[in-house]
Amino acid sequence: MFNGSKMSTIDSSHKNVPWAKExxxxxxxxxxxxEEWTFQQDSALSHRAKETQAWFRENVPDxxxxxxxxxxxxxxxxxxxxxxxxxxxxACEKPHKLINSLKKAIKKAWDEMPxxxxxxxVDSWPGRL
Numbered sequence: 001m002f003n004g005s006k007m008s009t010i011d012s013s014h015k016n017v018p019w020a021k022e023x024x025x026x027x028x029x030x031x032x033x034x035e036e037w038t039f040q041q042d043s044a045l046s047h048r049a050k051e052t053q054a055w056f057r058e059n060v061p062d063x064x065x066x067x068x069x070x071x072x073x074x075x076x077x078x079x080x081x082x083x084x085x086x087x088x089x090x091a092c093e094k095p096h097k098l099i100n101s102l103k104k105a106i107k108k109a110w111d112e113m114p115x116x117x118x119x120x121x122v123d124s125w126p127g128r129l
Contacts, residue, residue, distance in 0.1 A: 017059055032061070039063035040077070081128070082121040086113065 020026075025034030039060045041047045048066040056063045090109035096102040 020060070037061065041066075041069070042077075043069060078121045078125055082124075083113075083118075086117070 020033070020037065024037050026032075027034060037060075039056060039062070041056075041063070043066060046052060053065055056065070087106055087109045090112070091102065091105035096105065
């Protein structure tokens with residue numbers, strides 16, 4: 001999920017709505033989000049299921065459905081064209097002997113990733129279409 005400055009890689013559909021309401025603001029009176037946002041998913045079988053697509057149509061203000069999203073296009077996914085490379089470079093500055101050490105380094109790199117960098121990456125996305 002992303003808007004101009006916030007991104008999440010949450011994949012469990014039922015968990016997206018509370019996160020989105022908190023992140024993008026939810027007005028109970030109008031039953032609308034305060035900020036516009038779009039949900040993006042990949043073409044995994046579970047994401048293409050009719051039930052999943054119907055759930056998104058009912059529960060998010062905008063999403064890129066399975067008919068509009070290419071099956072494999074890393075150039076159109078901000079995580080693939082920018083974020084993973086940044087995380088790898090930061091987390092693997094030194095070798096890790098234990099998986100827990102690598103996990104901690106990835107989490108640290110994620111937490112320290114500059115918001116401005118994420119905003120630039122997301123802002124560059126429309127130019128890749």
